[in-house]
Amino acid sequence: MKAMLPGSAADADKPVVLGEVAEPEPAAGEAVVAVEAYSVNRGETFQLDGGLDRRWAGWRPGKDVAGTVVRAAADGTGPATGTRVVAHPPAYGWAERVTVPTANLAELPNSVDAVTAAALPLAGITALRLLRAAGPLAGRRVLLTGASGGVGHYVTELVAASGADLTAVTATAERGAQLLQLGATELVTSAADATGLYDVVLESVGGASLPAALARLEPGGLLVWFGQASREPVTLDFFDFFKGPNQARIAHFDYTAADTTYGQDLTALVRLVAAGRLHPEIGTVRDWSRTADVITELRGRRIRGNAVLTVG
Incomplete structure (x- = not known):
């Protein structure tokens, strides 16, 4: 499976590189999501350059994704296989597939596309x-x-x-x-x-x-x-x-302090977007092969709004 891997913090031109990783294996209460789009958060750029002490062994970026469930949770929780979702995994989302706790998923209606949804989670x-x-x-x-x-x-x-x-x-x-x-x-x-x-x-x-x-x-x-x-x-x-x-x-304030499950908030955000009451600002949409370029532009504050990458 292809995924974006952390590059060298010393090489500003290669903050991430595309590589091969093992297929994700879901734990209890986790679904596997085929990623259609993901967004890049500024905090993730800090992690990639070593500015935040949150890079554990094997860490890969990716907290905001949207796609389709291709393997439902074995314990019967969460959406069924084939369901379109937006998700907030702890990491690893810049990949073709990612495991996500079902408590951190929300179903998407047909009126909300994957690019829009990918801009929702962390922010x-x-x-x-x-x-x-x-x-x-x-x-x-x-x-x-x-x-x-x-x-x-x-x-x-x-x-x-x-x-x-x-x-x-x-x-x-x-x-x-x-x-x-x-x-x-x-x-x-x-x-x-x-x-x-x-x-x-x-x-x-x-x-x-x-x-x-x-x-x-x-x-x-x-x-x-x-x-x-x-x-x-x-x-x-x-x-x-x-x-x-x-x-x-x-x-x-730390958004993770009170509750580390995000499904209810994601559902509320999706509902607001579907009702025309919340409007994500998409600054750029590109193929995920351009992720390194997007990170460089975000660091230089040359993108206003969310930067979304599509996985195809």
């Missing part, structure tokens, strides 16, 4: 769970940094639909233009340029962005820290809290 699940962590948002002011990323795109649409007033922070006005169409009420290129104070701040950039966003928080407000896309460390001064966000709270 969509993160967005759903992030909003749950933030609490009720109707009528509240929300500041979102790193808004032009995959998670930010979904968060913008979901927050706007909840009745909140959302200010989106993006590196450039061009990268954030579509967020206004999705319901953002204001677009700025720095958290420091945001006007007024906010009940909730959703922070994903790190570095200088987090203290700047904290300064825009209402007294007693909530800052949810869910990423560090800049890969720059954060420095906070305790006394800065007395300059405005007195008694504010900072909460660290």
